[in-house]
Amino acid sequence: MKSRKKYNEPVTVILLAGAAVFIFLPLYMTLVVAVKDTSQMQHILSFPKSIHLENFVNAWEMTDYPRKFFNTAFITIVNVIATLLTNSFAAYAISRNRRKSKFFSVLYYYFISALFIPFHVIMLPLVVQANTFHLDNIVGITFLYVIFGMPMNTFIYCGAIRQIPEALDEAAMIDGASPLQVFWYVIFPVLKPTTATVAILSVMWTWNDFTMPLILLSDQDQQTLQLSQYVFQGQFSTNYNLAFASYTLVLIPILVIYLFAQKKIMNGVVAGAVK
Amino acid sequence: MKAKHWKVNPVYYIGVGIMAILFFTFHTVPFLKGVFYSFTDWKGFGDWNFVGLKNYGVVFSNKDILSAYFFTFKFALVSTILVNIVSLFLACGLSANVRFKSFLRGVYFLPYMLGMLIVGFVFNFIFGNLIPELGRAVKSDALSTNILGSSHAFWAIVFVTIWAGCAFDTLIYMAGLQAIDKEIYEAAALDGAIGWKRFIRVTFPLLAPSFTINMVLSVKSYLMVYDQIMAMTGGGPGKSTTSIAVMIYKQGLGHGQFAVQTANAVVLFIVVVVISVFQLRVLEKREEKVG
Amino acid sequence: MKKKAFVALVSAMICTVSVFGMTGCKGSNSNEVEFFSSKSENAQIMKKLVDQFNKEHAKEGVKVVLNTPADAGTVLKTRLTKNDIPDIIAYGGDQTYTELESAGVLKDLSQESYMNSVSDQYMQMVYDVQKDREKTAYAVPYATNASGVIYNVDKFKELGLKIPKTWDEFEEVIRRIEDAGGQPFEYAFKDDWTLLPPWNSMAPDLAPETFYDERLAGKTTFESTHKEIADKYLELLKHGQKDIMGTGYDDANKAFANGDAYMLINGNWAISEIKKNNPDIHLDMFALPASNDESKNYVTSGVDVLLCASAKTKHPKIVKEFLEFMMKPENNQKYIDDQFAFSPINGVEQKDETVASAQKDIEKGKVANFPDHYYPSGYDLASILSEYAMNYSTGMKDEENTKEFLKNLDTQYDAVNNK
Numbered sequence: 001m002k003s004r005k006k007y008n009e010p011v012t013v014i015l016l017a018g019a020a021v022f023i024f025l026p027l028y029m030t031l032v033v034a035v036k037d038t039s040q041m042q043h044i045l046s047f048p049k050s051i052h053l054e055n056f057v058n059a060w061e062m063t064d065y066p067r068k069f070f071n072t073a074f075i076t077i078v079n080v081i082a083t084l085l086t087n088s089f090a091a092y093a094i095s096r097n098r099r100k101s102k103f104f105s106v107l108y109y110y111f112i113s114a115l116f117i118p119f120h121v122i123m124l125p126l127v128v129q130a131n132t133f134h135l136d137n138i139v140g141i142t143f144l145y146v147i148f149g150m151p152m153n154t155f156i157y158c159g160a161i162r163q164i165p166e167a168l169d170e171a172a173m174i175d176g177a178s179p180l181q182v183f184w185y186v187i188f189p190v191l192k193p194t195t196a197t198v199a200i201l202s203v204m205w206t207w208n209d210f211t212m213p214l215i216l217l218s219d220q221d222q223q224t225l226q227l228s229q230y231v232f233q234g235q236f237s238t239n240y241n242l243a244f245a246s247y248t249l250v251l252i253p254i255l256v257i258y259l260f261a262q263k264k265i266m267n268g269v270v271a272g273a274v275k
Numbered sequence: 276m277k278a279k280h281w282k283v284n285p286v287y288y289i290g291v292g293i294m295a296i297l298f299f300t301f302h303t304v305p306f307l308k309g310v311f312y313s314f315t316d317w318k319g320f321g322d323w324n325f326v327g328l329k330n331y332g333v334v335f336s337n338k339d340i341l342s343a344y345f346f347t348f349k350f351a352l353v354s355t356i357l358v359n360i361v362s363l364f365l366a367c368g369l370s371a372n373v374r375f376k377s378f379l380r381g382v383y384f385l386p387y388m389l390g391m392l393i394v395g396f397v398f399n400f401i402f403g404n405l406i407p408e409l410g411r412a413v414k415s416d417a418l419s420t421n422i423l424g425s426s427h428a429f430w431a432i433v434f435v436t437i438w439a440g441c442a443f444d445t446l447i448y449m450a451g452l453q454a455i456d457k458e459i460y461e462a463a464a465l466d467g468a469i470g471w472k473r474f475i476r477v478t479f480p481l482l483a484p485s486f487t488i489n490m491v492l493s494v495k496s497y498l499m500v501y502d503q504i505m506a507m508t509g510g511g512p513g514k515s516t517t518s519i520a521v522m523i524y525k526q527g528l529g530h531g532q533f534a535v536q537t538a539n540a541v542v543l544f545i546v547v548v549v550i551s552v553f554q555l556r557v558l559e560k561r562e563e564k565v566g
Numbered sequence: 567m568k569k570k571a572f573v574a575l576v577s578a579m580i581c582t583v584s585v586f587g588m589t590g591c592k593g594s595n596s597n598e599v600e601f602f603s604s605k606s607e608n609a610q611i612m613k614k615l616v617d618q619f620n621k622e623h624a625k626e627g628v629k630v631v632l633n634t635p636a637d638a639g640t641v642l643k644t645r646l647t648k649n650d651i652p653d654i655i656a657y658g659g660d661q662t663y664t665e666l667e668s669a670g671v672l673k674d675l676s677q678e679s680y681m682n683s684v685s686d687q688y689m690q691m692v693y694d695v696q697k698d699r700e701k702t703a704y705a706v707p708y709a710t711n712a713s714g715v716i717y718n719v720d721k722f723k724e725l726g727l728k729i730p731k732t733w734d735e736f737e738e739v740i741r742r743i744e745d746a747g748g749q750p751f752e753y754a755f756k757d758d759w760t761l762l763p764p765w766n767s768m769a770p771d772l773a774p775e776t777f778y779d780e781r782l783a784g785k786t787t788f789e790s791t792h793k794e795i796a797d798k799y800l801e802l803l804k805h806g807q808k809d810i811m812g813t814g815y816d817d818a819n820k821a822f823a824n825g826d827a828y829m830l831i832n833g834n835w836a837i838s839e840i841k842k843n844n845p846d847i848h849l850d851m852f853a854l855p856a857s858n859d860e861s862k863n864y865v866t867s868g869v870d871v872l873l874c875a876s877a878k879t880k881h882p883k884i885v886k887e888f889l890e891f892m893m894k895p896e897n898n899q900k901y902i903d904d905q906f907a908f909s910p911i912n913g914v915e916q917k918d919e920t921v922a923s924a925q926k927d928i929e930k931g932k933v934a935n936f937p938d939h940y941y942p943s944g945y946d947l948a949s950i951l952s953e954y955a956m957n958y959s960t961g962m963k964d965e966e967n968t969k970e971f972l973k974n975l976d977t978q979y980d981a982v983n984n985k
Contacts, residue, residue, distance in 0.1 A: 093287035208390035234606030319647035421812025513953035529640030
């Protein structure tokens, strides 16, 4: 059927032009500025006459990239694992027992209503709280991400678990499985697509977050890639080449991931929102 | 049997209980503390006294705070509308029978992947250096000044928000379009509804669920606009692009207004709840009518 | 099988929770001493000094680590709220220091050996910004600055211009530059703190001497005393580049270094930045002559960098040694030379011709402290000035704009003045 229909050429052209101007031009500019030196900045968009990869080396050293990369990766990976393990079971427990016990029903509404509390509302007291519990380091912030993800993840997981017939649980129970076994061997595998969604959303959130690191991570050894770009803004000064080399270094990992997992990511995000 | 003593297996209680206790300690307690601080004159450190409703009085009378609210509302409204319009068009275009479809879809979703802070820095450079360079080349006065230093800085921030925000909304609309049964189009075509008419009468109403999701999520996130402003204007010129979130951070921590800004945060919370509930009500009703 | 799954899941949960729990005990890296510095301009020279110190003290196994974040004031106050005070702090002698000092977290440095070599005049400026003007040395001034007009010597020579001594002469200089088709000033108002130097350079010349105390007591207003300053401020705005609101500090320094403008109203701290862009440029600096009474045209000079230390540091010995190291005349000289700054340490002199004119005034003691150091904490003068400049650039009538600005100065002042 598709081959019979003609391609819609005008729309194709408009979309291609839009992509070129609005998406590729800024990316091209970022890359070009990152490899030029200051003497080539008279015409920002002109093709570089010589490539200056030392910008990347300098940015790498100046911002202590490996350290910041490790921190960001640590936060992202540990958060995803901990989130998937804890939040999914909690959501499962809530979803299956909501009608049986008031306790779970109340908790469901408790978590869902927390969705309405924007981060900035608790920001100032959180700064104080962070001191009491020594949370101003990468481990502490990861812990907070796991906790703060609860409302959204409860919402997404509960939506998915509702679709799974309870007969499945009951059958396993009759065979003598404990609740954790039922969850781990029966429910969790069925939830795979939802788990993918939660994982993607968590990764995107923690990798790109700037606000929470800004207020919590003051020690330079503990800072993330995003935050280090802000911290070094003053020292980049008008050396835009250095600054853009640094931005590029931060963008590359996420672009690589996107290149390989684009379909999965897009499907995951849709699934999360439509639930 | 164990199950006799417990209506629900205790493992469930433990699993949820731990999370609930932690969530309460690190999310709800700070929130309640914030409400408490808002009745004091605490600076974030040192001594404090109760001051009653004084901080709330300041929130409702301080010119800067009120103008931050005005900016934020205007921004959320304008951005939500524009992002949704642009996304609708993009989604329709990307769902049409175009060449390089999956490539184009991938490209238009790319901005979603990039951190808002760096996007802000890149556009800061575009507005401050690239566009003025082009402006000088074409001898245009308007283009050769940095829009971020003008009274139009608002629009520059809206632009960047659209740039980054469309990816998500477009994706949701595309999913919505995919779910529409082809037969409905054929029936509509028989009734003479094609092109623009078809979009208004058939497509758009059927996109109601996607529309609801986008509206609710957009408004909430744009009310909290923060990263792009910190990256581009820091709230200036003057205080003209200071959003509530930026104000809470800058004034609350940087300018010794800790208590006043916690009061501001409480007010913000109430505002967000009211808007969200209102939105859900209206949009759900609309969906019902259509459905 | 049953047990295995149960144990696996529970232990996973316990693991995550306990790993998080343990961090409670683990602070930041324990053999590092943090040196928090607020200025990005001096990051390079500070780094050099820190490296040298670390080399000399390699045996002790403790390293000093420099931290220079953007928006340092907010970051420092956030950390004050978290009760997470850096071991050593280099900051300006302003309201943020006042808050830091009044929180009672700083170490008393009175008994340190280097205190004897510090000039009384600048030590007094530190006392002035302490809570209740307490005379205990919680900080030591490290570098002092001068705010005024930086000018391009070669471009002045081309037109045969001389350093103006009075406001009339200043206006004459501006007129002659414009007649020759030049651009008198380069402004950087996208970064709103750059609106402060012109204000700080003019206000001490023109405001009544008793103003700060009287304003604090509510006995006078900006409206009744600062009209002339506001008018002259606005006058200066009219002679900048076209895009005064859209140019940032770094871009303005670059443009000035490339010879786009004749003058830049900022402070000595900008000189090293300008020279980075053009090492061969000839610069000098003079006091902004806001008054026609020559004797009143002070150089605005204050404590640009002071050093202080946390009272609760885990490494008091290293902190003490580091401060002693920094205060050594030869090390202070390195800093002063690199930054074109002035020294509060007796015997360390700024000899560079780039700031010769300002240095002369400072030697004569013709200096006034920064007026904004006396305004209450939380008084956001920069953003009030930014609004003033913004209204000008969008074409508001001068008279109306000035009136609104003066009123705004007072209402904002009253909003933060709790006395």
